[in-house]
Structure formats: C-alpha cells, structure tokens
Amino acid sequence: IGPEAPLDAGIVDLFRTNHLAIFGPTGGAARIETSKRFAKELMTRAGVPTAHASHHTSVETALGAAHALGAPVVIKASGLAAGKGVVIASTMAEAERAITEMLDGGIFGAAGSEVLVEEFMEGEEVSMFAICDGQHSRLMIAAQDHKRLEDGDIGPNTGGMGAYAPVSLDTPAFREFVKVRIIDRVLAALREEGHPFTGLLYAGLMLTAGGPMVVEFNCRFGDPETQALLPLMASSLLQPMLTVARGETLVGTPEFDWLPDSCVTTVLAAAGYPAAVRKGDPITFPEPQEGVYVFHAGTRLADDSAKPTTPIPAVVTSGGRVLSVSAVAPTLHSAATMSRHYAGRISFAGKQMRHDIGWRELFREIEAPHDGNRHA
Numbered sequence: 001i002g003p004e005a006p007l008d009a010g011i012v013d014l015f016r017t018n019h020l021a022i023f024g025p026t027g028g029a030a031r032i033e034t035s036k037r038f039a040k041e042l043m044t045r046a047g048v049p050t051a052h053a054s055h056h057t058s059v060e061t062a063l064g065a066a067h068a069l070g071a072p073v074v075i076k077a078s079g080l081a082a083g084k085g086v087v088i089a090s091t092m093a094e095a096e097r098a099i100t101e102m103l104d105g106g107i108f109g110a111a112g113s114e115v116l117v118e119e120f121m122e123g124e125e126v127s128m129f130a131i132c133d134g135q136h137s138r139l140m141i142a143a144q145d146h147k148r149l150e151d152g153d154i155g156p157n158t159g160g161m162g163a164y165a166p167v168s169l170d171t172p173a174f175r176e177f178v179k180v181r182i183i184d185r186v187l188a189a190l191r192e193e194g195h196p197f198t199g200l201l202y203a204g205l206m207l208t209a210g211g212p213m214v215v216e217f218n219c220r221f222g223d224p225e226t227q228a229l230l231p232l233m234a235s236s237l238l239q240p241m242l243t244v245a246r247g248e249t250l251v252g253t254p255e256f257d258w259l260p261d262s263c264v265t266t267v268l269a270a271a272g273y274p275a276a277v278r279k280g281d282p283i284t285f286p287e288p289q290e291g292v293y294v295f296h297a298g299t300r301l302a303d304d305s306a307k308p309t310t311p312i313p314a315v316v317t318s319g320g321r322v323l324s325v326s327a328v329a330p331t332l333h334s335a336a337t338m339s340r341h342y343a344g345r346i347s348f349a350g351k352q353m354r355h356d357i358g359w360r361e362l363f364r365e366i367e368a369p370h371d372g373n374r375h376a
Contacts, residue, residue: 001199002220004080008034012199021245025219028195032186033219036078036116043214046189048182050214051206053118059103065117066095074118077102079111086157088120123208124360125215126167127225130183130203131240134196136250137183138240141232141258142170143225144360145204149274151356158274159321162339162357163228164264164332168364169207177212178203186217198244227295227324228265232258262332264358266325266343270298271350273320278350281317286345292338294346295324317348332358332365 001007001024010027024030031038043050055078056062066073066089075098077085085108089095095117102112126144130137143165149155182203190197202218202225230237235257243250271278282302285294298319323346327338336358343353 004030004033004218004220007219008080021242021247023241023245024199025197026195028193029190029197029199030219031195032190032197032201032217034080036076036216037114039217040116042186042189042193046185048185048189048214049211051119051121053116055114055116056099057103057114059099062099062103062115062117063096066099067092069117069119071095072120074116074120075099075102076116076118077108077112078114078116079108085111088157121206121208121213121215123206124169126169126205126207126212127163127222128178128183128203128205129221129225129229130179130201131244131250132183132187132197132199132201133244133248133250134191134198135187137179137187137201138250138253138255139175139179139183140229140256141165142167142174143228144358145225146354146357149269149352149354151354156274158269160222160224161267161269161354162265162324163224164262164336164358164361165225165228165232166258166262168361174212178205182212182214198247223295223297223321224265224267224324227293227326228263231263231293231326231328232261234259259328261328261330262335263326263328264332264335264339265327266339266353266357267321268323268325268343268346268348269321269352270317270319270348271352273352277317277320279316279318281349283315283317283322283346283348285315286342289338289342291328292342293326293328294342295326296322297324298322322348322351332361336362 007024007030012022012024012026015022037055040053054065071092072090073095075087087098101107102115126142128142129140143163144167145160146162147157149158187197200221202222204215205212206215298321299315300318302314302316325339325343327335329335329338340355
C-alpha cells in the first residue's frame with residue numbers, strides 16, 4: 001500500500017482480519033507518519049535522536065514557542081497534509097504567518113488543527129528505507145532528496161524535486177548507527193505500544209554536527225527517492241516484501257544487492273506547484289532512451305476513453321509533481337547529465353524542474369574522488 005491515507009484508515013488491519021497477505025503497517029503503527037506528535041513523543045521515549053519540539057492547538061502558545069526558539073524555526077502540521085505541511089521559517093514573520101494560517105486559517109484542514117514548533121536542524125538530509133517484519137529489518141542504500149523548488153536549494157519546500165543514489169555519506173559506521181540507534185529503537189518502541197511495524201519504514205535524517213537526527217518518518221515507499229533506488233536494485237524486492245506480507249520473519253533472508261552504478265531522478269512539476277497547480281496541459285515526450293525511465297505521477301490520458309498503446313496516446317498534466325525522470329549510468333555525473341537532458345526535452349506549459357540534482361555529491365567527488373567501493 002503506497003498512499004498514507006489508506007494505511008491510516010486501517011486497510012492492513014482489515015486484510016489481516018480476513019487472513020490476507022498485505023505489505024504495510026497497521027493503522028496504529030502508521031501513526032509514525034500520520035501523527036507527527038505521536039512520532040515525536042515515541043522517539044523521545046525511545047531515545048531516538050531528533051530535534052526538540054512542542055505541540056500546540058492555539059496560536060498564542062505556538063507563537064510563544066516559536067519566539068522562544070528563535071528563527072530559523074520549523075512549523076509542522078501534525079496530521080496528514082500530503083507532504084505539504086512543513087514550513088521552514090527563516091524569519092519570525094514567516095513563522096507567525098505559518099502558525100496563523102495553519103491554526104486559524106485552516107489551510108491544511110484537520111491536519112493543521114495541531115502544530116509542532118520544532119528547533120531548526122542544520123546539515124545534509126539523507127533518506128534511509130528499511131523493510132521491517134515488526135522486529136527485524138533490511139536496510140536499503142541511502143538516497144538524498146532535494147526538497148526546495150529551485151536550483152541551489154532555494155524557494156519553497158516541496159514533496160521532492162529530485163533525488164539520487166547512492167550517497168557517499170552512507171558508510172558502514174553510518175548504517176550501523178541508523179540501524180541500532182534509530183530503526184531498531186523505533187521498532188522496539190512500537191512493539192511496546194502494541195503496534196509492531198511491518199512494511200517499509202522510511203527515515204528522513206539530518207546529518208548534523210552532533211550526528212544523524214530524525215527529521216520525519218514515512219510508513220511507505222516515498223518519492224522521488226524510490227525512483228532513484230529501485231533502478232539500482234540487483235536482488236529481489238518481491239521476496240522480502242512477500243516474507244513480511246505473509247507475517248514471516250526476515251531472519252535468514254539475504255541483504256539487498258545493488259548495481260555498481262548511480263541513478264539520478266529529476267522531477268517535472270506543474271505550473272503553480274507547490275501551491276495551486278494548473279492541470280490539463282498537454283505533454284510531449286522525446287523518443288525513449290536506454291538507461292532512462294520516465295515515471296508518471298500526475299498525468300492522465302487526454303481522452304479518457306483511450307487505451308494505453310504504442311505509440312503513447314496523448315497525455316496531459318493532472319497533478320503537482322507530474323513526472324520523474326530517472327537515469328542509470330556508471331557515474332553520478334553521467335547519470336545526472338542523462339536525467340537532466342531527457343527531462344529538459346519533455347515539454348508542457350509551465351514546466352518546473354531543477355537542473356542541479358546531486359550537486360552536493362558531485363562536489364564531494366571533485367574534492368575527493370571515491371575508490372569505487374561505494375556499496376561496501
């Protein structure tokens with residue numbers, strides 16, 4: 001199950017009641033994503049490294065907490081807001097506006113009826129995915145998402161404008177820390193709550209000067225990182241997912257194998273994203289290219305009665321993030337170039353895309369070229 005709303009509604013509980021295999025967490029375990037307050041309190045009890053935060057239902061107390069922390073400060077809608085409920089306020093004016101719009105203005109509906117006021121963390125973000133059976137886990141390689149809308153990491157926060165994998169910061173020591181101090185502790189805490197977590201646990205991490213800290217958890221595969229990770233997978237994804245879906249243990253199952261390549265994913269967003277988006281703009285595609293995958297997210301057939309055929313029928317935009325273009329190549333530089341160039345050749349009115357996905361890693365490669373053992 002991919003969307004968070006059905007998980008929150010208890011679709012996994014329903015399947016299990018009827019003795020049907022399903023991959024995903026129960027409604028109780030899904031609160032690790034669907035309630036930021038629940039997740040923060042659980043992490044605090046479990047000793048998982050994360051930023052200090054307080055929760056509020058009134059504008060007055062939220063403003064007081066924000067002023068106490070000072071800018072920059074992070075304001076989060078506690079509930080489900082389709083990936084849009086986080087504001088990184090660089091000034092107190094921005095923080096005040098975000099708090100007022102969420103609590104008084106209701107811009108996120110019920111999701112924003114409670115907000116978290118959280119201290120700002122500085123560093124690089126890295127995403128880690130783990131397949132979990134309730135007690136044990138299998139970690140994937142790390143990916144790095146690009147949240148800001150525009151090149152150079154400026155502009156509003158989005159659900160993600162691109163991603164790449166692997167990440168050189170994903171060292172054996174880093175992976176051990178993430179597994180022991182974060183994933184294992186969260187799994188243990190959820191078991192103690194009576195809601196063992198099965199499915200895909202996504203940890204969004206900030207690599208601060210004091211070490212990795214959790215920004216957020218998702219309880220499903222998240223984009224655009226998934227589109228950068230799966231093209232690199234050399235072993236089976238189906239087998240560990242089936243193991244978990246059937247209620248079996250991951251103990252004794254192999255770790256994942258990965259191609260010795262890089263993958264870069266560039267997101268193409270609609271006009272107006274991440275605010276009010278325009279829909280219905282026709283999309284034109286170049287000829288297919290080897291090593292390039294185009295994932296559809298916010299598209300639909302121009303003629304609803306048409307059937308997918310070859311050549312591709314007319315397609316129009318139908319969402320905020322319209323397409324993801326993933327390219328696999330032996331080096332990050334060549335993958336980034338392929339992804340960027342192909343994405344640039346896809347055309348629709350008002351198209352928004354970044355041209356610098358993977359820039360931090362490219363700078364690291366210039367400063368200290370890797371030795372070819374990225375997946376050790």
